[in-house]
Amino acid sequence: MSNQGVAKRRSPKSFLQLIMISATFGGLLFGYDTGVLNGALPFMSAEDQLNLTPVTEGLVTSSLLIGAAIGAFFGGRLADKYGRRKTILNLALLFLLAAIGTALAPNVTVMVIFRLFLGLAVGGASSMVPPFLAEMAPAEKRGRMVTQNELMIVGGQFLAYVFNAILGVTMADTGHVWRYMLIICAIPAIALFIGMLVVPESPRWLAAKGRQAEALEVLKRIRDPKRAESEFKEIQEAVKKDVNAEKSSLKDFAAPWLKRILLIGIGVAVVNQITGVNSIMYYGTQILVESGFGTQAALVANIANGAISVIACCVGIYFVGKVNRRPMLIVGLVGTTTSLLLIAIFSNVLAGTDALPYVVLSLTVTFLAFMQGSVGPVTWLVIAELFPQKVRGIGAGISVFFLWIVNAIIGFSFPILLGTIGLSATFFVFVGLGVAGIWFVYKCMPETNGKSLEELEVEFRAKYDSVEVASEVKNAQ
Template identity: 75%
Template sequence: MKEQRNPRSFLQLIMISATFGGLLFGYDTGVINGALPFMARSDQLNLTPVTEGLVTSMLLLGAAFGALLCGKLADRYGRRKMILNLSFLFFLASLGTAFAPNVLTMVIFRFFLGLAVGGASSMVPAFLAEMAPYEKRGRMVTQNELMIVGGQFLAYVFNAILGVAMADTGHVWRYMLILCAIPALILFASMLMVPESPRWLTSKGKKSDALRVLKLIRDEKRAEAEFKEIQAAAVKDSNVEKASIKEFTTPWLRRLLLIGIGVAIVNQITGVNSIMYYGTQILQESGFGTKAALIANIGNGLISVIAVIIGIWLVGRVNRRPILMIGLSGTTTALLFIAIFSIVLDGSAALPYIVLSLTVLFLAFMQGCVGPVTWLVIAEIFPQRLRGLGTGISVFFLWILNFIIGFAFPIMLSSAGLSFTFFIFVALGILAIGFVYKFMPETKGRTLEELEEHFRSIDEHYDSEKSIHEA
């Protein structure tokens, strides 16, 4: 690598390369939305509501374990190396799902695909958070969210094109699924040009390499000053035992882990993935035909992309907490209206268009506010030595809840109906607002090392106050 690279442009290259992992995350979770109606009619698969939920949710179960496992492995072997390995797994699993001859094979490869999706969901934001200067961290990390929804949008577009043009072809869903192999190859090739995280290099004693990388992505004076700060944090970490789950028994770390898990759960109980995975079925349930639902679902993908662009602008200027509170209020209100109108206007010709409008409104708040802040906070609250593990555990809970919702939603939709199902999400949304208001800290405007020192000092102050009180 040439040392005279422009820091800003090289940082941009790193961001684009790494966020192809987010694009794969988005495409693989979004493609099932349009593929399911055709998979259900396939003679080879012949899905029922239960096996439909299983095929969808098995990726999510794999993602839970992928996030947990890859977080630990990334702390040991490096962020860049793990993302490279994940790109290879994305490629193989994409081929496996596209050529699956039966439900069992599909479920197995969907699980492996989930391992890659989960690993990318925990690794890419953490990697970007460690590479970014603190004042750009919010925008850089949330660029991954843009790539996620961009991947979902591409999935919806290709689903609609293939679904309309090849509706009578029994295996059209295979073409939808195999397209994911292309960005997997791009991710692998682009990550070969990207250096390892300087913070991870410092933690492994590779100080000269860490400083060299910093000089590639910072001005020289700033690189040297930041390197000293990273070294100081690494020295503190070296005085304690090797990273393990036991360390989260320390009060301040336990508090951070619970916040990380809580924010992850908040993201899921909005009900976002009931729309991202089953948006076509929701629109069919409200009155659209299959082709019309596939085309209308593109609107969901488009508004998601626009909303995330606005969200990236917001996180650079507004504190995290108010953005998240506004987003949760908007998503909960939109779902409440969907539930009410599904009862009041049942059978009406206007209902499908109202439901479509409200899902668009829901996604505007979700992808513009809730999504970007979720991934950003999880990526930045944990100390360097525990970032991979803490992020992995938090995202594990996100995916486990995602799995439960992904499996249960089609069963609930077919048995209880649209309105009752969404009333449940409304109740959960109110609980999510309460959690953020009471427990989530503000993280904007501090370096990762300053955040670590801040959380430590809160715990030390609490211990000091407790000792005085007991005395």
């Protein structure tokens, strides 16, 4: 009743805006929880606090990422079974409880356990919010609406860097200042829960579950009447092709065309991480300290990374509805790889000079401009668009699972690599991986811009089924 009351007082456009803002608080939590450790780690590592070594530092960082991989995998399946809205509501509660647990952690073991739980919520949100937004958005606005979640992610990271700098400078003598940094993320968790109380369920999910009247009612609340009726017919046709939509499982990917799409989704997710973005997002303060800044100066300078991420993401959202996904992603990857190459070179050439920290800061800012203005928005958008309704939740979940697994490997190994082979050699590794990512996108990723989700399903089915048939005929000959 409360949902309907809200809808009656709002136009379809404003109600859709409310849905987007409410759901993307999950992205804000994703960003803050992954970014806050950037400034908290130096204080947590102190002997009178958690006394972290490079290995336990990597463990504290990667525990969230391992949890996120698990949350992404099972979150998609739970969303397919119980609905997007209900699952996101439960995630909000998990965010809140885990945030309190990490802030109060007395030792590394407890910290790792609650970071793992926090990761479950982060991963679940990362796999559920973009598909939910994609299912609610009209085709012509889907790109911008889904990528608003990316804006909230980088906005959350920016807020984390700002609060880290404020608390780190004003409370530097307070050893447990990191606890204040961590507890702040309880606030957006509460906002996410309250916001989702007034958000309806996805009409595509309702139709897939046989709740046709409810699906049409939701569409009428977020579309003009004629548009709602025509879109409802499209959804019904798609559901008829997937009569067992409620039984979606890994077995569905046995179909050659779906298997191909799943591999593409996994590949796009992995490419996002091998850019090395989270070496900067998680360890930006340490990188700046390694290049020559003091700890407090690094905390303040790191705000520049957060600020450029937000600005670049806004630019990316503007272009994502005007430029095709594939070339936009390739341009972004060329920019990130070149930036890391220059960091690796100058870390050698300018080692020990006063100029090095400022050069590294300017190049990390350049890297993030390409990453958050292109690679990040396109990655989440393509993952949300690739999969047909029947397997959208599980397909996105599996793709994001691999994203978080690679993220965890990088999060764990980066401080160890930094301490053993140094800044320059570490970034040369990421340069090689970046070149591999450019090749994959150029060779394998299809274009998804300008088509409804149902049209994409028909196109992919025809394209990849025909490829498989042609391959079988060639092998038989």
